[in-house]
Amino acid sequence: MSGISRRGFVQRALGGLAGAALVGSCASVTPKAVSSPTPPDWAALGSQLDGELSLPSSPDYATAKGIFNSRYDGSVPAAIVAAASVADVQKAIAFASTNHVGISVRSGGHSYIGASALDAALVIDLRRLPGGVDLDSGSNTVTVLPAATLDAVQTQLAGHGRSVPSGSCPTVGVAGLTLGGGLGSDARLCGLTCDALVSASLVLPSGALVTASPDDHPDLFWALRGGGGGNLGVVTSLTFRTFATTERDVVTLTFPMDSAAAVIVGWQRWMASAPRDIWGMVNITVGDGPGRCTVILATPPGTGSSVAGEMLSAAGLSASSNRARTLSRMDFVHYFEGGDAARAPRAFVAGSDIIGEMTSAAADSIVSAMSAWPQSAGSATAVVESLSGAVNDIDPTATAFPWRRQAASIQWYTEAASDAASSWLTDAHRALGPDSVGGYINYPETGDPLARYLGSNLARFNAIRQKYDPAGLMRSGISD
Known part of the structure; x- marks a missing residue:
């Protein structure tokens, strides 16, 4: 979560508030499936559906293909099926298979790389499926x-x-x-x-x-x-x-930018052995004035101030400001959602790194990467989140998610112009060097191989994918 959540935290930070951010990358991805020599009979598909079919010639095409990251507003899917039943999904898949058209799936439409509106793909939009919670x-x-x-x-x-x-x-x-x-x-x-x-x-x-x-x-x-x-x-x-659910305290701690590396290391080491009902993240934002380093902690109700004191003492840190409040479950959720602004589509560039061990050198590299951001380009944010606690309970090979024994995830995010953003993101990865062991697949970057996100689980995953999709019909936007 974030708002002073991961995303809200980032978005508020970029807006000059106490918050966080996200990222994405631009480039079209061509489906593996080869185009059919005979043009697909889209009208035949449309006539079979309970839902709607939108083609590039349709008046609603621009709206139907729209996704959260507006950097991909120029994408050109072959068609969009707004499925109104599971049968619609099956008909769309059968049509795509027969006509050798790759399939792109949309649920929320938040893929950093525009994967739910890929060029030349048949987009299956799931937002009209009947049912609820x-x-x-x-x-x-x-x-x-x-x-x-x-x-x-x-x-x-x-x-x-x-x-x-x-x-x-x-x-x-x-x-x-x-x-x-x-x-x-x-x-x-x-x-x-x-x-x-x-x-x-x-x-x-x-x-x-x-x-x-x-x-x-x-x-x-x-x-x-x-x-x-x-x-x-x-x-x-x-x-x-x-x-x-229970109430929870949220604590916001701010620090001078020149202590950011010490904050990252001290917070991470303390968090690794902290009680599991405590969660936190570090946010570093640059580019819209003096750099800001903020720690957000979520704790059991009524314990925020004391927990923050324990963290500061154990890490040998002194905060510039310290604010704690108790929130109901939904107030807590809304706080980390980042407010109504978090709902609006935006153009952004984002990515990630997984840190194997949070050493002083790794923390220095994170801060160096943020310091290298071109101040005139706008704002950029890095959000560091611990992978400790219950995440570690499961063996790294028990699920496809491989990062069960690593220290932290870093999310890099900016809404600045893409040229500056893409160069900065590349340089940030380079700055981390061997301290980064991969990336988080929900924060993907265009052109990255699947191996970067699945690590040692890649071979098993690929074998399963080959078993169920030997023709490569499904397109995720991530390279093989």
Whole structure:
């Protein structure tokens, strides 16, 4: 989560508030599937659907293909199917297979690399699938649609005193978040979003509708937990374990920019062994005035001030300011969502690094990368988030998400012009050097290979993908 969440935290930081940010990269991705020598009969597909078909000639095409990152407003999908039933998904997949057209899937449309509106692809938009948030009070599990937004899910569950571990942006679709892992402010206590997944229904490239769970298609279930969205089929529903909600304190600590490296190291070392009901992140923002280093902590209610004091003492730090408040579950969620501004599409560039061990040298490299940002280009933010706690409980090979024994995730984010942003992002990766062992697949960058995001789990994931999608029909926007 973030708002002074990961995304909200970033977006508020970029807006000059106390907050955080995201990123993305621009370039079209050509589907692996080869174009059919005979033009597809789109009219025939449209006549079979319960939903709507939009083509480049359709009046609503620009709206239908629009996604959150407006850097991709110029993308040209072959067509968009607004699926109104699972049958629509199956018909669209069958059509794409017959006509050798790659498939791009949209749930929330927040892919950093515009993967839900790829050039020349058939986009299957899941936002019109019927259903809602179905909580089973007996088992405390919830079944949701793939395009259900985080805010909608959390709001409905909070009315029953339940929640699922999830990210921060209010309009992110649950499927995309889950399939890539799902980092957030509940991760140290409850694990990733994908760790709470009980089962998922999906339409395979063959057209078959299956359920993936530990007992049914367990290989698919393994791959769906952290392997990334749009790789294996079209997910049509997800079922999660839920957990009881409580109030939480949120503490905001600010530090001089010249102490940022010490803050990162001290916070990380303290966080690694802190109680699991404590979560936190470090935010560094530059470019809109004096650089800012901020630590956000989430703690049990009534403990924020004392926990912050323990962290400062253990890390040998002194904060310039220290503010604590107690929030209800939904106030907590909304705080990390970043407000209404977080809902509006925007043009951004973002990426990530996974830090194996947070040494002083690694922290210095993070600060150096931020100091290298061209001040005249606008603002940029780095968000550092611990991978400790419940994230570590699962073996790195037990799910496709591989980063279970590493120290932290870094998200790089800017809404500045793409040329400056892309160069800075490349230089940031270079500055980290061997301290970075990969990236987080929910923060992908154009041109990066899948190996950077799946690490040692790549071979197993590719074998599963080859089994279920031998023709390469599904397109995720990430290189093989």
